[in-house]
Amino acid sequence: xxxxRLLRFGAxxxxxxxxxxxxxxxxxxxxxxxxxxxxxxxxxxxxxxxxDSSVELAQQMRQIIKAQLEEGRSEREILAFFQARYGDWILxxxxxxxxxxxxxxxxxxxxxxxxxxxxxxxxxxxxRSQEPxxxxxxxxxxxxxxxxxxxx
Amino acid sequence: MRSRGLLMTVLVVGALGxxxxxxxxxxxxxxxxxxxxxxxxxxxxxxxLYERYAPExxxxxxxxxxxxxxxxxxxxxxxxxxxxxxxxxxxxxxxEYQDTDVVFVGVQTQDRGKRAEGRAFxxxxxxxxxxxxxxxSLVSVDWGLFGVPETFFVARDGTxxxxxxxxxxxxxxxxxxxxxxx
Numbered sequence: 001x002x003x004x005r006l007l008r009f010g011a012x013x014x015x016x017x018x019x020x021x022x023x024x025x026x027x028x029x030x031x032x033x034x035x036x037x038x039x040x041x042x043x044x045x046x047x048x049x050x051x052d053s054s055v056e057l058a059q060q061m062r063q064i065i066k067a068q069l070e071e072g073r074s075e076r077e078i079l080a081f082f083q084a085r086y087g088d089w090i091l092x093x094x095x096x097x098x099x100x101x102x103x104x105x106x107x108x109x110x111x112x113x114x115x116x117x118x119x120x121x122x123x124x125x126x127x128r129s130q131e132p133x134x135x136x137x138x139x140x141x142x143x144x145x146x147x148x149x150x151x152x
Numbered sequence: 153m154r155s156r157g158l159l160m161t162v163l164v165v166g167a168l169g170x171x172x173x174x175x176x177x178x179x180x181x182x183x184x185x186x187x188x189x190x191x192x193x194x195x196x197x198x199x200x201l202y203e204r205y206a207p208e209x210x211x212x213x214x215x216x217x218x219x220x221x222x223x224x225x226x227x228x229x230x231x232x233x234x235x236x237x238x239x240x241x242x243x244x245x246x247x248e249y250q251d252t253d254v255v256f257v258g259v260q261t262q263d264r265g266k267r268a269e270g271r272a273f274x275x276x277x278x279x280x281x282x283x284x285x286x287x288x289s290l291v292s293v294d295w296g297l298f299g300v301p302e303t304f305f306v307a308r309d310g311t312x313x314x315x316x317x318x319x320x321x322x323x324x325x326x327x328x329x330x331x332x333x334x
Contacts, residue, residue, distance in 0.1 A: 043298045044262070056262050057297075060289040085195075085296035087188035 033066045036075055040082055041092050049092055187304075187315040188296055194223070194306045195294040199259065199284035202274055213257065213284050222254045222332040223306035226320070227261050227292065230269035232300045238319035239277040245325045246281045253308075254332060258283035261292045262300060305332055 037051035042058045050058045050065075061082070068078050082090045094100035189195070198214035205213075215223075226242055228235040246256045258279060260270045264287055274283055286292060295304065303316045305328045313331060316324050 043296075056264055057289055057292060061293060063288075064290070064293060082293075083188075085188060085293060087185065087296070089185055089188075 029066065029069060032069055032075075033062055036065050036069075036078055037062050039079060039092055041090050043086060043090070187312065189304075189312040190314060191311060193310050194225070194304065194312050195291070197259075197284075197286070197291045197294065199286055199291065202271060202283050202285070204274070205282045209282050213282055215257075218255050218257070219310060220308055222308050223304075224254065224256045224328070224332070225259060225295075225304040225306060226256065227259045227286075227295070227297055227300050227302045227304075228273070229261060229263040229300045230266050230273050231263065234319040235273075235301045236276075238301055238303075238321075239273070239279065241320055241322060241325060242281070243277050243279055245322075245329065246279075249329060250281070252333060254329065256281035259286050259291060260284070261286040261297065262289050264288070303328075307332065 034051045037058075038049050040050040040061065042048045042050050042053040042055065042061075044055055044057050045053045048058075050061045052058075064081075065078055068081065073081075079091065088095055088100065094103050096104055194215065196215050198212050198216075201209055201211060201213050209217075224242075224245075226238075228239070242256060242258070249256075258274075258281060260266070260273075260283060263270065267285065270283075270285060273279075295302075298317065301319055303320050303324075305313045305315070307313045314328060316328065
């Protein structure tokens with residue numbers, strides 16, 4: 001009796017899992033489609049990715065991505081497909097090679113130079129503040145006499 | 153020492169300001185980039201033709217049927233205003249050149265389900281060169297289209313010679329056809 005109940009429970013659980021997997025699959029596929037579409041620039045829009053745009057061409061490009069994913073193509077292959085047709089322009093993240101490398105290297109280099117300059121200047125300021133200041137002996141004598149005059 | 157610092161500041165601010173102004177004033181450089189297809193084989197397609205061209209070409213037109221001939225492939229849409237400006241130019245040049253071996257092909261694209269509008273467009277300008285329908289815009293993507301209108305010039309050996317973005321003008325057609333028929 002207990003065995004039958006366990007069997008029923010197992011069958012029910014299996015059904016649920018299959019159903020959940022079936023429901024989850026399109027969601028997971030759509031997530032992958034949008035993950036790739038977000039890396040592509042919409043050709044007919046201004047400053048929008050293929051994931052963000054609702055124009056016909058962007059919708060069609062998402063269909064193409066979906067179809068290629070279903071065929072088992074990798075993300076890299078799909079990006080290369082669009083790159084072959086539109087050139088590097090289509091990629092929102094410029095490829096890390098050639099002239100495009102500047103876009104990736106310059107901000108980091110700029111930040112490094114800035115931090116370096118701050119460190120050097122900061123040290124110089126601290127050192128300067130610790131140096132004894134040359135004061136005219138006449139001024140020192142005057143301050144002293146003033147202070148003595150005031151003391152009770 | 154102090155004036156040198158001031159000069160440096162003015163120079164750096166001036167350079168940055170100049171760069172900013174250049175960015176603002178250079179218009180839409182995104183659209184002026186050369187096609188990735190130039191020098192490469194024109195992507196093949198086989199698309200349904202509008203009915204009026206069926207007697208001469210059949211129900212569909214495959215690019216492979218036109219192998220060995222120079223091509224002018226024009227992409228248009230019924231909603232695209234500049235396409236209406238260039239259609240008479242294309243038709244006039246087709247009339248002039250139809251006795252050479254060059255073939256003009258019109259491709260209605262990014263215009264899903266707009267057959268009636270496409271038919272009206274063709275009727276309005278009496279386009280006698282074959283026009284096909286790329287209903288799902290797949291050919292648009294294959295040809296790396298940014299928008300409409302765009303016109304590709306394909307050499308006899310099937311490689312893309314050049315692409316014109318925006319409406320064609322007589323100057324563009326004269327120059328491109330001279331290069332195609334050379």
